[in-house]
Amino acid sequence: MSRFLFVVPPLTGHINPAVGVAAALAGRGHRVAWACPDPALLRRLAGVGAEVFGCAGAPEGSRPPELRGPEALRFLWEWYLLPLAEAMAPGVRVAVGEFRPDVVVADQQAFAGALVAERLGVPWATSATTSAEFTDPLSGLPKVREWLEERLARLRTSIGDPAGGADPRFSPHLVLAFSVAELAGPAEGVRWVGPSVAARPAAAGFPWEWLDAARATVLVTLGTANTDVGGRFLGVCDEALRERADRVQGVVVDPGSPPRAPADDKDVLVVPHVPQLALLERGVAAVVCHAGHNTVGEALWHGIPLVVAPIRDDQPVVAGQVADAGAGVRVRFGRVGARRLGAALDAVLDEPGYRAAAGRIGAAFRAAGGTSAAADHLEELARELS
Known part of the structure; x- marks a missing residue:
């Protein structure tokens, strides 16, 4: 059996899709752990028995409501995603060292998961909770693209392997996308698995x-x-x-x-x-x-x-x-x-x-298979790279 470490930001919309996949892997006898800045939120969504390695980082705070388009995107990266990666990296390194995963499953916006795995020589897969990145949203914004690529390069130097070349948003080993081409359009090198719709801990009180x-x-x-x-x-x-x-x-x-x-x-x-x-x-x-x-x-x-x-x-x-x-x-x-x-x-x-x-x-x-198909692809990656 294999070990899978899921690295996720402290955001409900990014944790929930991974929860079903992790449960499917655990149900097949694999060992699963998490690295997340908010262990309480993680356990509320994944179950109180989830094995969680805490790390620094915080949920996204409020943003100026008037920001839209490229300005909103730059604000998101500059004030949240990039600092979050820097904050999470030490805890992710500890989690990899102690848990010794066969595969790191890094949320597409938890760059620390991809970059730390690359630096430590651990295979990693991307968990893409949105299909927007596959449409090249910056195709008409060359200056924003240049700025973003420069910041990712600096981040790699800081927490990743300076000699590495993979974009931390797109694993060269496996990219799991929780949508289908029929909705999102075609994209090369992506495993479309559909939404991760799985049982969640019951929430009492709804009338x-x-x-x-x-x-x-x-x-x-x-x-x-x-x-x-x-x-x-x-x-x-x-x-x-x-x-x-x-x-x-x-x-x-x-x-x-x-x-x-x-x-x-x-x-x-x-x-x-x-x-x-x-x-x-x-x-x-x-x-x-x-x-x-x-x-x-x-x-x-x-x-x-x-x-x-x-x-x-x-x-x-x-x-x-x-x-x-x-x-x-x-x-x-x-x-x-x-x-x-x-x-x-x-x-x-x-x-x-x-x-x-x-x-x-x-x-x-x-038809895409959901959590079961995602677990299949991760198992296959673990076998291929073992």
Whole structure:
């Protein structure tokens, strides 16, 4: 049996896809451990028994809400991703030395995992929780690309092998992408495995009895990292949902707002978090979201069409994929009003083409193999390089 060390940032959307893969490997008798700056978050998502090596680093803080496009991307790298790699590197080195993995599985944004593995001569695989990097998002931004490549070179000198040449975002051994070419488009050297949809630790407290079987349920969520910019948009969603209360119920996820008592409002339920997979499986009719890769993947896995309102980072790319596939409608996060949002919602609820397209992508996801296929590829890599 082999040993696999997963190196992940302290971000829910990057940990969750790896959790299912790690569980599949453990179920086959392999030993799995983690390196993460937030062991408590890791164990909450992966289970209390997870073997975790702590390291420095912190969750991404708030960003100036006015930043968009190249400015937002540069801010993300300069103020979070690159410092995170520097902070994580010593702990990752300790984890590799003590756990002695056969393969390091490095999240695509946890550069320390790739660079430390390269420096120590350990094979590494990339866990790509978003497909945006495969579309060359910097093709029209040569100055940004030059700046980024220069910063990665400096980072390699600091924590990696100065003689190495691999881009820490793309392992030369194995790149696992949690999407499919049918949605993201073709990409060379990528193993498309579809979303990592696996059982998660149960979250108690959701008022299942509140749901009205006579009305369609619409889930509204902006993920776990957008609380600081979501207030206006969630207000627009609330207005659009209430205008359709005769046939629609809304479940709105707002981590920054205290939950309201369900008995006080039969039309819109506001909660700080939801058991998302369980809710999708229960029968959500549509999802309104920020085009986060995991939320989009989980919705389409269940054949649920979307209204996507991208905010920053990879989200415009993912939103474009959804719209191009015919599986949803894209709106402008910062400008959409209740009328336009309501029209988009009506379209995905009432026009069968959107649900049919979502169903086709969902079928492609399931055919890709998910966590089992990802585990297969990692096992094969461990055998080839042993």
